[in-house]
Amino acid sequence: MINESIKKLVTYGLEKGLIEPADKVWATNRLLEALALEEYDEPQGDHKDIDLESTLSELLDYACEKGMCEDTVVHRDLFDTKLMGLITPRPSEVERIFAEKKAVSAQSATDWFYKFSQDTDYIRRYRIIRDVKWKTSTEYGELDITINLSKPEKDPKAIAAAKLAKQSGYPKCLLCYENVGYAGRLNSPARQNHRVIGVTIDGADWGLQYSPYVYYNEHCILFNKAHTPMVIDRSAFNKLLDFVEQYPHYFVGSNADLPIVGGSILSHEHFQGGHYEFPMARAEVERKLEFKSFENVDAGIVKWAMSVIRLNSADREALVELADKILTLWRGYTDEEAFIYAKTDGEPHNTITPIARMRDGRYEMDLVLRNNITTDEHPLGVYHPHAELHHIKKENIGLIEVMGLAVLPSRLKCEMEKLSEALVSGDDIRSDETLSKHADWADGLREKYSFTAENVDGILKDEIGKVFAKVLEHAGVFKRDESGAKAFDRFVDYVNDR
Numbered sequence: 001m002i003n004e005s006i007k008k009l010v011t012y013g014l015e016k017g018l019i020e021p022a023d024k025v026w027a028t029n030r031l032l033e034a035l036a037l038e039e040y041d042e043p044q045g046d047h048k049d050i051d052l053e054s055t056l057s058e059l060l061d062y063a064c065e066k067g068m069c070e071d072t073v074v075h076r077d078l079f080d081t082k083l084m085g086l087i088t089p090r091p092s093e094v095e096r097i098f099a100e101k102k103a104v105s106a107q108s109a110t111d112w113f114y115k116f117s118q119d120t121d122y123i124r125r126y127r128i129i130r131d132v133k134w135k136t137s138t139e140y141g142e143l144d145i146t147i148n149l150s151k152p153e154k155d156p157k158a159i160a161a162a163k164l165a166k167q168s169g170y171p172k173c174l175l176c177y178e179n180v181g182y183a184g185r186l187n188s189p190a191r192q193n194h195r196v197i198g199v200t201i202d203g204a205d206w207g208l209q210y211s212p213y214v215y216y217n218e219h220c221i222l223f224n225k226a227h228t229p230m231v232i233d234r235s236a237f238n239k240l241l242d243f244v245e246q247y248p249h250y251f252v253g254s255n256a257d258l259p260i261v262g263g264s265i266l267s268h269e270h271f272q273g274g275h276y277e278f279p280m281a282r283a284e285v286e287r288k289l290e291f292k293s294f295e296n297v298d299a300g301i302v303k304w305a306m307s308v309i310r311l312n313s314a315d316r317e318a319l320v321e322l323a324d325k326i327l328t329l330w331r332g333y334t335d336e337e338a339f340i341y342a343k344t345d346g347e348p349h350n351t352i353t354p355i356a357r358m359r360d361g362r363y364e365m366d367l368v369l370r371n372n373i374t375t376d377e378h379p380l381g382v383y384h385p386h387a388e389l390h391h392i393k394k395e396n397i398g399l400i401e402v403m404g405l406a407v408l409p410s411r412l413k414c415e416m417e418k419l420s421e422a423l424v425s426g427d428d429i430r431s432d433e434t435l436s437k438h439a440d441w442a443d444g445l446r447e448k449y450s451f452t453a454e455n456v457d458g459i460l461k462d463e464i465g466k467v468f469a470k471v472l473e474h475a476g477v478f479k480r481d482e483s484g485a486k487a488f489d490r491f492v493d494y495v496n497d498r
Contacts, residue, residue, distance in 0.1 A: 004043045005058040006031050012050040013087035016119040030086040035059070036068060053126040056080045078190045082183065084121045085192020091180060094195045106247045110275070113197060114218050117210045120193040124150070128214055132413055136465020140305050140472075141279050144405040145465050147413050150213050172227045175268040177207050198225075199246070202239045215400055215407055216276040222252060223270035230257045230266045232352055234324040240271065240356035241316055241363055250275055253355035253366075255399045260372035260381045261351065261475075263398050272399055279404030280304055280366065281357065292496050294322045301488060305472030305480065306402060307369040314362050323365055327352050329495050330369060338487035339382065340477055341373055349373045353402050368402050369491075371477045385471045391437040392467045397475040406468040416460055423451040423460075441467075 010027050013019040019027050032040055060076045063069040069079040094116070102109035117123050132147040168185065171178035177196060184190030189212075196207040204224065211219040222243060236254060243252045252273030255263030263270075285300030289309070296315050299322070302308040309326065313319040330350050334342045342350050353368040371383050378386060385393050393408060400407055419438055422429050423446065430439045441463075445451075449459055478484040478491075 001058070002035065002037070002062045003041055005055055005062070006035070006037075006040070007043050008047050008050050008055045009059065009083065009087065011047045012052055012055065015048075015050065018087050018089060018119060027087050031083065034083060034086060035063060036066065052121060053124075056083065056121070059083060074186060078184050078186075080121070081190035081192050085181065085190075088120045088193045088195070091195055095197060098197050107249045107275075110218065110220075110247065110250070113208075114210060117195070120195070122191075122193045122195070123210060123212055123214055127151075134461050134465070136462055136468070138466065138469040140303065140404070140469060141282055143279050143465050143468055144216070145408065145461070145468060146215060146406065147408045147410060148213070148215070149410050149413065151410075173265055173268050175221070175223045175265055175270050176227055177223075177225045199243075202235060202242050211272070216274055216278075216405060218250070218275040220250065220273050221270055222273060223268060226269075227267070228269050230255065230262065230269050232257045232327065232354065234320060234327075237320045237323045237327075237354060237356075237365065240354060240365070241320065243271070243273065244356050244358050244363070245316070247273075248358040251278070251281065251355060251357040253399050253403070254353065256351040256353045256370045256372075258348065258351045258370070258372045260374070260384060260396060261353070261370040262372075262396070264396075280308070280355070280402070283308075285310055289492055290496075291322055291325075291492075294318060297322050302366065305469055306476040307478040307488065309367045309369070310364065311367065312359065312362055312364045316363050319363050319365060323354065323367060325498075326367055326495055329498060330491070333491060333494060335487055335490060338478065338484070338490075339373075340371055340487075344373065353399055355399070355403060369477050370475075383475050383477055386474050388440070389467055389471055389474065391441060392464060393471050397471065401468075401472070402475070404472075406465075406471070408464070408468075412464075416464075420456045420460060424453050424456050 006028060009031065010019070010024060013027060014021065014024065028040065032038070060069060060080055063079055064071040064076070069075050098109050098113055101112050118125050127150040130149040132149065134145050135142045136145055168188070171182060174188070179191045180194050180196055182188075182191045194209070196209045199206050199208050199222070201222070205226075207223050207225055209221050209223070211221055232254060240252050240254065244250060250273045252271045254271045257266065259266070280302065283302050283304045286303035287301045289299040289301060291297065291299055297311055297313040297318050299309060299311050302310050311319050311322055330352060331348065332342050333350060334340060340350070342348065349371045351370050353370055355366045355368070357364050373382050374380065375382055378384065380394075384397065392412070393406065395409070415434060415438065419429070419435055419442065421427070422432070422435060423442065429435045429442050445459070445463060451459065473480055478488040
């Protein structure tokens with residue numbers, strides 16, 4: 001049985017072009033070593049269209065049975081990544097192939113690298129397809145909604161073991177280049193099958209990789225190879241535009257550089273991009289703006305739930321100059337009437353989430369104005385999902401959500417299934433410990449709809465999408481009403497007066 005599984009994995013590597021026919025015996029012997037096997041009798045017969053998930057599961061079951069691997073999700077992920085690393089080409093070979101394809105076109109290079117990252121199981125296809133996805137129509141267009149199920153939850157045993165594990169400063173973080181080929185540990189994922197493409201961004205060495213949890217098509221991460229903190233400044237705008245100039249079929253954006261409104265890893269400069277058109281990119285400019293001395297830059301306020309200024313120009317330098325001016329003035333901007341404070345007790349609050357793309361051969365950048373001030377009423381942030389929405393979305397609103405894709409917690413899948421049953425049967429939701437957090441929301445839905453087994457799933461998905469639209473409105477620094485429009489105009493006037 002184990003010999004059959006080894007042959008299948010080697011055959012998979014040959015099918016996907018990870019190894020060449022001349023590598024077959026070498027790859028087999030590497031797997032034998034990893035599985036502590038001294039003998040091998042190759043099974044007869046051919047294998048085609050190998051199912052990677054089941055093949056790895058067979059190998060993992062054997063390793064667990066022989067005491068080489070504990071039977072937990074974390075330990076199994078560490079071990080199967082080790083096995084995949086044995087049939088993954090060296091970084092130099094990957095970069096060589098990428099460069100050859102990029103000489104033809106940037107898109108052919110990224111097409112290849114994206115498929116490669118899936119074939120090596122760095123992106124686990126069989127987990128990604130478990131994510132629940134749908135679209136909801138709103139006044140801002142169709143929003144993308146996803147319940148993330150692809151990132152495995154650690155079991156209590158693994159969590160306890162991770163707490164006891166020795167802490168290490170290597171790699172410094174999950175984005176560092178040193179993760180390439182790293183064996184991992186209980187509190188850090190294995191990366192033997194991880195490969196990065198070197199790119200030059202604004203004269204510095206950066207790396208291009210894909211996210212293992214791909215929330216959208218070709219979800220890539222662009223990171224500085226030096227472990228340096230996130231900063232949104234003029235150079236950041238230059239870097240974003242430099243990337244889309246080299247890879248014009250991709251967009252790229254940055255999380256803001258402050259807590260609450262920023263990303264989960266502020267300690268390492270990085271951007272996220274991909275080959276995907278987000279809802280915000282499809283949103284049109286609802287009001288044109290003019291900025292003095294920047295007549296060659298088209299500008300406007302985007303019809304979006306958050307507060308977005310869109311800049312578009314054939315002149316890259318002029319666009320960067322205007323973006324930098326808006327950022328610099330926004331950093332120091334206070335409007336008490338609109339409850340916008342640049343600083344309180346010396347702590348800065350204003351920053352920007354920038355997103356860049358090429359559109360019809362011109363440079364385009366969306367500047368999303370952000371503020372992370374907190375109050376006693378809103379301790380997680382005034383411009384953050386308010387408490388009444390936390391039953392659906394409590395986490396920070398980062399770059400991906402800003403652009404119109406909700407990444408909702410995995411708990412919602414089971415909760416919505418259980419809520420569906422309760423809404424149809426008329427059960428008491430408040431008495432259910434799991435569902436009680438949804439009770440006020442569900443009461444409102446019961447007044448609005450008559451639920452049946454046939455319509456409940458569609459209604460809940462649609463209403464979750466509408467909650468996400470409210471989440472984005474809460475994150476907008478200028479309200480979507482007349483007073484908010486006037487406040488937005490005051491800021492634009494402030495920029496033009498300086």
